[in-house]
Amino acid sequence: MIIDGELFGPVKVSDSFWQLEDQKTVSVLLTKFEEKNKSWWKSLVKGGPEIDTQKVQPENSKLSDLDPELRSTVEKMMFDQRQKQMGLPTSDQIQQQDLLKNFDFSKMKQVDKFSNMP
Numbered sequence: 267m268i269i270d271g272e273l274f275g276p277v278k279v280s281d282s283f284w285q286l287e288d289q290k291t292v293s294v295l296l297t298k299f300e301e302k303n304k305s306w307w308k309s310l311v312k313g314g315p316e317i318d319t320q321k322v323q324p325e326n327s328k329l330s331d332l333d334p335e336l337r338s339t340v341e342k343m344m345f346d347q348r349q350k351q352m353g354l355p356t357s358d359q360i361q362q363q364d365l366l367k368n369f370d371f372s373k374m375k376q377v378d379k380f381s382n383m384p
Contacts, residue, residue, distance in 0.1 A: 271311035275299065 273296070281297035298307070306319040329337050346356040355363065 269294075269311065271314060274307040274309055274312055274314075 276299035278297045278299050282295060284292055284294045287293050306317070306322065308316045308319070329340060332340060342357055346358075349356050
């Protein structure tokens, strides 16, 4: 198979590899450049045959296998999902509540809306 065309998305060249297997097969590993939405590519190259991403089964992984930043994100998402299911506030909502609780309203300068009138 010859890959000809522009890749569907950017790749991390430093984290992409190829190797020769069985003296006749070239195995290529392209590491996608992480995007914020982490979406599946529709095809290998733009305009190429599309992959039915609904049929793709991602392999299971343990939280301990993830890098610390991704693990933290996944744990937060799992916590927020459980909180929503129980009708409780998400981590962001808890953080907002804590900020409001700790805010010292007594130090706010009271603004008189009529003070700037002639």
